[in-house]
Amino acid sequence: MIQGRFHMDDFSVYRPELTVPIADIISNAVQCGYPLETDEAYYRERGYETVAVERHLSMEEMAERALEPVAERCKREGIEIGEIWFAHTSQVAWHECNLFKTMLLRWGWEQVPLYPVEEHSCSTFHWFLHMAAYSFARDPDKAVLVVTADLGIHPFYYINDFILSGDSASACLLRREYGDHRTLAVKYKTAGKVYDNNPSRLRHFHATFYMSIRKIMQETLSEAGFTFSDIRLVVCGNTNRQIWETVAGSLRISPDMFYYATLNEAGHITNADIPSNLWRALADGALLPGDYYLTVTVGMAGTFGCALHQYVPTNRLGVPAKEEGKP
Known part of the structure; x- marks a missing residue:
């Protein structure tokens, strides 16, 4: 691949x-x-x-x-x-x-x-x-x-x-060669067993998908030779707080590493969760130049995504003054 x-x-x-x-x-x-x-x-x-x-x-x-x-x-x-x-x-x-x-x-x-x-x-x-x-x-x-x-x-x-x-x-x-956010590794997986709509398999998925998130995060870090001690944040989708707290517990890392600052005010803005939360992390100073961070998403249809990035800002101003549509 x-x-x-x-x-x-x-x-x-x-x-x-x-x-x-x-x-x-x-x-x-x-x-x-x-x-x-x-x-x-x-x-x-x-x-x-x-x-x-x-x-x-x-x-x-x-x-x-x-x-x-x-x-x-x-x-x-x-x-x-x-x-x-x-x-x-x-x-x-x-x-x-x-x-x-x-x-x-x-x-x-x-x-x-x-x-x-x-x-x-x-x-x-x-x-x-x-x-x-x-x-x-x-x-x-x-x-x-x-x-x-x-x-x-x-x-x-x-x-x-x-x-x-x-x-x-x-x-x-x-x-390919330029940008403030260098992507070092990407993982994307689909749990195909979900799509047959079998009730027992669906129940099993909803009971165990936390471990699939845990696994894809570990695999992404391992591919780059990293551990959780090397990263500053996990910028994640606005699925819900309970999911990320459960995953943090399974990884034995602090829930505070999981960053979803726009969840409470915007809800799950499906395709824009990651850029919206990343934007907020930069504006709030939660990510600093040189920091490594993960982005992670999960879909209840059985999809999982994770990537390892590094914030390497150029001389160009990397954080817009405001989110469009916000006062």
């Missing part, structure tokens, strides 16, 4: 300014017929307080808000894009290939290959990192642009029995 090193050179997140109390998210879903088996306290125990909800912009407009600062920099610095990948959880079906038509024209990318990829559950971010090595093996001189957008089209979108999801969009620029 190709595991070439590359960099996350830039990223941007659009998150709606509006945050809705989880009591309202639950109430809206129940009024539409959602068969709730828990209560508000259940979600609060897992770290949720409010959820980011977009009331005005379309999914295309959200994607453009996230993409704009990255695209402007590419234009300004002459960074050539080799491929654009797009992922979403919203149902846009037949017109998804045309989703970027106006943006491609705006930035002069009409000839750049655009790939709307299948949603890889909540570990899509690490699927992108896993596949990037192949893209750079083909053409190391061109960047890969990753764009995501997730917009709820029904109250059921925002809730399930495990998590509360919010709206968001993100853009991430990957380059």
